[in-house]
Amino acid sequence: MPTSTRKIAFLGTGKLNQALLRGLSLRPPAYKLAASVRSPESRARLEAAFEGLSVTLDNQELVQGASYVILGVKPHAALEVVQALKDSLPQGTTLVSLCARLPLARLREILSTRPDVKLVRLMPNTACEVGAGLLGVSCENESSPEPELLEIFSRLGQVRVIPERDMDVFTILGACTPAFFLKMAESLGRAARGNGLDEDFSRQALGQVLIGAGQLLQSSKLSAQDRITQIATPGGVTAEGLARLDELQLEAASVQAFESALAKCQSLKL
Numbered sequence: 001m002p003t004s005t006r007k008i009a010f011l012g013t014g015k016l017n018q019a020l021l022r023g024l025s026l027r028p029p030a031y032k033l034a035a036s037v038r039s040p041e042s043r044a045r046l047e048a049a050f051e052g053l054s055v056t057l058d059n060q061e062l063v064q065g066a067s068y069v070i071l072g073v074k075p076h077a078a079l080e081v082v083q084a085l086k087d088s089l090p091q092g093t094t095l096v097s098l099c100a101r102l103p104l105a106r107l108r109e110i111l112s113t114r115p116d117v118k119l120v121r122l123m124p125n126t127a128c129e130v131g132a133g134l135l136g137v138s139c140e141n142e143s144s145p146e147p148e149l150l151e152i153f154s155r156l157g158q159v160r161v162i163p164e165r166d167m168d169v170f171t172i173l174g175a176c177t178p179a180f181f182l183k184m185a186e187s188l189g190r191a192a193r194g195n196g197l198d199e200d201f202s203r204q205a206l207g208q209v210l211i212g213a214g215q216l217l218q219s220s221k222l223s224a225q226d227r228i229t230q231i232a233t234p235g236g237v238t239a240e241g242l243a244r245l246d247e248l249q250l251e252a253a254s255v256q257a258f259e260s261a262l263a264k265c266q267s268l269k270l
């Protein structure tokens, strides 16, 4: 990772912040990257996994000199962490919160004496790890994110600037539905294996199928249903499988999965 005097600090290095670090390792920005952990064992693991990453056990030390602080702890821990850091954050830094459900207004209450600290909410997904993520970004008072920050995020995938009120729905769309599609891929892979194909071959092939289907969705204004109609000849093989999915009510199941996930997200208490 290249170094520079500018620094991005990853506070909390769980699944998501590590996905962001991996993604940035593929196309490193000209920043010094630093991270905090809570045990010497985690520090050793992280240093081994990310060459050149500066790792500390001390959050106060981590944020020193940081232009951006990426807050990647669980939402219930975030308020306490920010409270402890409020006087240590560098002048003019930007605090980027990954915390689902945590409104920027709650962070601003804690940082009411630090109007110089800019607040941003980011909802990425784990595909940021391979530079193919989807990242929703909201700023306080629906202001525009700094171009420099958007450039960093764009190294991780496609960025959408959205109003903060849409964050919950975006969380399900961007961060949860990859698991829904992968669940289907798991089942289809099992069926392929049951009919004689090799496990690794099936996994790789289904990965390419998902990439291709995604690119078809993004390459024109044709809807998913339009693309299905192109693929499925009436009375043909694909149509037979789709009819079975209709009988088994895949559509209702998918809508209910989305709605249930959204209701769960909206019920989370901080």
Ligand SMILES: NC(=O)c1ccc[n+]([C@@H]2O[C@H](COP(=O)([O-])OP(=O)(O)OC[C@H]3O[C@@H](n4cnc5c(N)ncnc54)[C@H](OP(=O)(O)O)[C@@H]3O)[C@@H](O)[C@H]2O)c1
Residues within 6 Å of the ligand: 011, 012, 013, 014, 015, 016, 017, 036, 037, 038, 039, 042, 059, 071, 072, 073, 074, 075, 077, 081, 098, 099, 100, 123, 124, 125, 126, 175
């Ligand atoms: N996973 C996703 O796909 C996803 C998607 C969108 C948004 N998010 C959001 O991203 C955030 C992180 O989620 P995650 O799935 O990455 O959680 P996670 O794997 O549990 O990671 C949280 C990390 O924070 C560390 N931590 C906790 N308190 C800390 C402190 N005081 N100082 C330093 N580190 C501390 C934990 O350390 P220990 O290991 O020592 O406990 C852990 O490594 C959450 O707010 C979540 O809402 C997650």
